[in-house]
Amino acid sequence: MNYDTFVDQVAQRTGLDPDRAVQLIHATLRTLAERLTGGEVLDLAAQLPDPLRLALRTGPDDEAAERFDAREFGARVGERADADEATARAAARAVLTTLREAVTGDEFDDVVTQLPRDYRDLVEPAMSPGVGLRRA
Template sequence: MKYDEFVDAVAIRAGMSPAEAEVLTHATLQTLADRLTAGEARDLASQLPRGLQEFLQPRYEKAEPFGLEEFVRRVGNRAGVDMSMAWHGMRAVLATLRGGVSVGEFQDVIGQLPKEYLQALQPTR
């Protein structure tokens, strides 16, 4: 999947413009990099198109232990959007990730997240 295809898929899933989807994609990936171990963030980045990989660069070796509500808050703050838009964008990014990386890699990512994150993986548009 190419960069533009990824962003367009997020835009369609979230019902937003490609420009909004791009900002939310970057914010979601940066937040995900904080929530994953450094090794897992790098593994995930290796399966993403150029242009998205840089947003999964970990700041710390260990994952920061924060819940889903804090995840959405961080996405919203990074993207400069309200919680509702952050929620829809984040869900669309995760759904696009699920289809854009290997099954094993996505399972590795999900394996590092608390069960409450599963509600963000329920089908979107």
């Protein structure tokens, strides 16, 4: 999936304009990168278009995943994108759903495996059959 399609799908899923969607995509991916091991971040980044890879950029000391719950995940996304909690959580769900469509199923499964159960609300919509974007 190319960058413009990724942005368009997140914008459509959230009902936000593309510029706002980009802010929330980057905030979500940056937060996800903190929650995943460094090797998994690199594997995920390898399947995304260049502008999205930048959001997943990690440092040399970022091999270990930070441990934080889904509530903290939403708070970090909201803080990074200057968004309220509901908007941040909705955007995170939209980004994860679009991410599932953009990468291989095995890669998405590897990402989900690293997230604890309390992330279910964010991840399950992406795992549901028929989550593809409906076009009029």
